[in-house]
Amino acid sequence: MKISRLSPIGIFDSGIGGLIIAKEIKIQMPNEYFIYFGDTKNMPYGEKSKNFIIKNSIKIASFLYKKKCKALVIACNSISSNALDVIYKKFHKKILIFNVIDPIVKNKILFSSKKIGIIATPATIRSNFYIKKIKKYHHHLDVIQISTPLLAPIIEKGFEIKKINFLIKNYLNYFKSIDTLLLACTHYLFLKQQIENFYHGQVHLIDIQKIVVEEIKKKLNEKKLLCLHSPYKKFPIFYTSSYLPTFFEKKVRIIFGKKALIKTHVFNLF
Numbered sequence: 001m002k003i004s005r006l007s008p009i010g011i012f013d014s015g016i017g018g019l020i021i022a023k024e025i026k027i028q029m030p031n032e033y034f035i036y037f038g039d040t041k042n043m044p045y046g047e048k049s050k051n052f053i054i055k056n057s058i059k060i061a062s063f064l065y066k067k068k069c070k071a072l073v074i075a076c077n078s079i080s081s082n083a084l085d086v087i088y089k090k091f092h093k094k095i096l097i098f099n100v101i102d103p104i105v106k107n108k109i110l111f112s113s114k115k116i117g118i119i120a121t122p123a124t125i126r127s128n129f130y131i132k133k134i135k136k137y138h139h140h141l142d143v144i145q146i147s148t149p150l151l152a153p154i155i156e157k158g159f160e161i162k163k164i165n166f167l168i169k170n171y172l173n174y175f176k177s178i179d180t181l182l183l184a185c186t187h188y189l190f191l192k193q194q195i196e197n198f199y200h201g202q203v204h205l206i207d208i209q210k211i212v213v214e215e216i217k218k219k220l221n222e223k224k225l226l227c228l229h230s231p232y233k234k235f236p237i238f239y240t241s242s243y244l245p246t247f248f249e250k251k252v253r254i255i256f257g258k259k260a261l262i263k264t265h266v267f268n269l270f
Contacts, residue, residue, distance in 0.1 A: 003070040005227045010064030011073040012037040014045040015156045016251045017186030018075030023255050024209040031227040033234040041242035044152045045078040046121020057083040071096035077184045078121050081129035103215035105133040113180040118145035120184035152187040158247035180204045
């Protein structure tokens with residue numbers, strides 16, 4: 001399969017969380033064209049088994065590969081922590097593969113931290129992926145992680161932020177004396193401001209999307225696949241695995257602009 005600078009970037013997540021990554025890609029790499037897949041039918045992945053996550057992720061990755069994408073961006077922590085090895089083994093010789101965990105745990109920003117808290121889905125916590133990775137690169141760090149199973153589903157359903165502040169407080173009160181917090185689910189990035197308000201600026205929240213996309217841009221450039229100038233305008237395509245959820249469409253319109261000509265496709269993959 002022939003790919004070039006003009007080939008799309010494939011991004012996938014269990015739902016809307018990866019839209020934050022997609023937005024950052026448009027900010028840092030404005031000439032890039034991408035295809036997004038949200039597995040809205042099977043969300044949340046955080047409550048699914050490792051086998052289920054692997055099986056569905058391979059199907060989505062295969063779909064995006066057939067769309068002649070030059071890179072796959074796994075914009076989901078549950079997938080990255082449970083299926084990355086399998087996806088990498090199947091596709092790494094064919095296409096560039098990125099995830100939302102490795103760029104963070106390898107980043108020098110963690111050298112300035114002493115005690116880090118991690119909130120994530122049950123699937124991510126169960127995998128112990130973050131603990132293994134962080135300890136590999138940052139022996140000095142004291143790491144505390146907790147499962148926050150209710151956050152992703154209610155974010156996906158579009159609950160008002162005010163109504164979930166009590167959940168944020170309930171979860172975050174578990175942490176004592178942390179200096180850094182890692183939102184280890186891309187859905188949680190929608191709550192970043194509320195979490196910062198909770199800590200009154202006393203705890204550093206890592207800018208996950210910026211670090212991840214900086215890595216993507218760097219690697220694309222090294223492989224001479226970064227699109228610097230596009231001869232024509234191509235708008236991103238959004239696929240879902242169920243009939244288009246209203247909140248998903250709403251978020252796409254909000255993030256990419258109300259006047260943006262976004263092609264939204266319902267793709268019943270499963």
